[in-house]
Amino acid sequence: MTEPVRIRATVSEGVTQVRLMATHPMENGRRRLPDGTLVAAHHITELTVLHDARVVLQARFGPSVSRDPYLVFSFAGGAPGETVSVSWRDNRGGQRSDSVTIR
């Protein structure tokens, strides 16, 4: 099961700021449970942000990104009512895509 990416996109003076948080355990494969069992690696490997159909950020993550990856960045352009979407894939085949309207 995956949970929606929380996304906020606001435009000001011709620049759109995107703040996002993807809910994901981002297990780095090194954590041990109290009984000593190693928790298998489970983390996002790719995250892409689109403004309408145009890529505005393409990120690749290793296991050292914190759980529930959080990202803030900006791109030139964007207008209220247009769409920003975020999609990710993880190392176990999980994936998710969510979008928000620019305000």
Add this chain to the structure above:
Amino acid sequence: MLRQGGRIGMLAWLAAAGVLPAAATEVSPVFALRGVDAVLAALGAAGARMSEAVQIDAAEIVEDGSMVSLTVSARLPGVRQIALLADANPTTLVALYALPEGTVPRVQTRIRMAQTSHVIAVVEAADGFFLARREIKIVQGGCG
């Protein structure tokens, strides 16, 4: 051979149609490397120069190494890529960001750090690779 090809094609089609789950995305080998020099070489950035145009903003001391907030920014033209490295982590490369034209060369995120060590930001700009490093003191390591 033909039969096998057809079967692979069908599987791909089923995956595309959402009938089968998509294959797991492979973790790129560069994320398994250990050591700043090895990562820089793999990124083609072995000749990266220290530059004050690259800035890492973060707290000096962070209590919880599993959540280290930082912002990387570059005052350089034509920034195409930003790489974030942590030099004492079990694997050195933390994240790679590809920035298309029009995206502001500034990224804020949260990373894990195993211990007090350096974060290194490598920026690929129009004139080559530039980097900055910053020590962050970690009270409780965040990689274990």
